[in-house]
Amino acid sequence: MTHPLISPQQAQSADGPFLIAVEKTGEDVRVTPSHNHARGQLLGALHGLLSVGVDNQQWVVPAIHAVWIPPHRTHALRSHGAYSGWNVYIEEAACAPLPAEPCTVRMSAxxxxxxxxxxxxxSAILDAAQLRVAGVILDEIQSLPRERLGLPMPQDARLQRIAHALTHDLADNRRMEQWAEWAAVSPRTLSRRFVDETGFSFAEWRQQARLLRALEMLAADLPVTTVALELGYDNVSAFIAMFKRAMGTTPARYFHSYAADPAPAAASTATEDDAT
Known part of the structure; x- marks a missing residue:
């Protein structure tokens, strides 16, 4: 089991500073199993990519983003490659003005x-200057733009069956009507429940699943052509077009530029065609 970044006692109580920050760079992959604690947590990568699970959602987190996890929410983490990341732990009472739900935020310098x-x-007690810096961190958590880098799972058993099948084979290009027939649910019900339970339409959810998997594969240095074909795209141009609509830039530029520029061009909400 990966060694915790702060002691369990600190994570579960208000002992010590109300805000504790940790940076760590190691040579090993970091894996933390599902757990929860009383302090809220903001976390991100210094380099590379992290996958974070919170409740029924999955996030892929590159260095230009961070994930906010409110107190007592169950979460897990793994790094893609050697871990290089940072964490901020905030005592429960200080989390009251912060987002009540987990979210991904765009990092700022x-x-x-x-x-x-x-x-x-x-030090165990923050001085006046440190309190001002801690206040800046709280203000940034509240005000930074939210990003849709999560993949919420539906709750309906029939939709879960479809979601699990898709995530196991993202190259499966069956249309929504075909998936509905496979899961013994009407297309209208499938369409409505996907939006109600995940916030995404069926087409948006599948694109989001493909995008998050693409980020993981690209972070592992797989060629763009390989990623495109394994995700079900007919050609690399179609994949690059989807990635650019979602992330605001091409895969190559995204992974070469995010370390130097914490705020690249804003992403579009456009989605791929359902038949893609």
């Missing part, structure tokens, strides 16, 4: 520098 400063603190 200000938040990155504030976390770096906070990770250097060693």
């Amino acid at each position: 200000l938040l990155r520098e504030a976390v770096r400063r906070a990770a250097s603190w060693r």
Whole structure:
């Protein structure tokens, strides 16, 4: 089991500073099983990519994003390659003005520098200057743009069956009507329940699943052509077009630029055609 970044006692109580920040770079993959604690947690990657599971959602987190996890929410993490990341733990009482639901936020240079400063603190009591920096971190969590990098799972058993089948074979290009017949549900019910239970239409959900898997595969240095074909695209151009609509840039530029630029062009909400 991966060693915790702070002690369980600190994670479960208000002992010590109300805000604790940690940066860590290692040589091993980091895997933390499902757990929860009383402190809220903001986490992100310094380099590379993290996969984070929170409740019934999955997030893929590159270095330009961070995930906010409110107190007492069950979550798990794994790194893609050697772990290089940061975490901020905030005592429960101080989380009241922060988002009540888990979310992904776009990083800012200000938040990155504030976390770096906070990770250097060693005192049990924050002085006036440190409290101001901690306040900046809280303000940034509240105000930074939210990003749709999560993949919520539907609750309906029939839709779950479809979702699990899709995530196991994202190259399966069956249309929604064909999936509905396979799962013994009407197309109208499938369409309505996907939106009600995940916030995505069926086509948007499948694109989101493909996008998150693409980020994982690209972070493992797989060729773009290989990624495109394994995700069910007829050609690499169609995959690159989808990626650019969703992330605001091409895969190559995205992975070469995010470390230097924490805020690339805003992503579009356009989705792929259902038959893609």
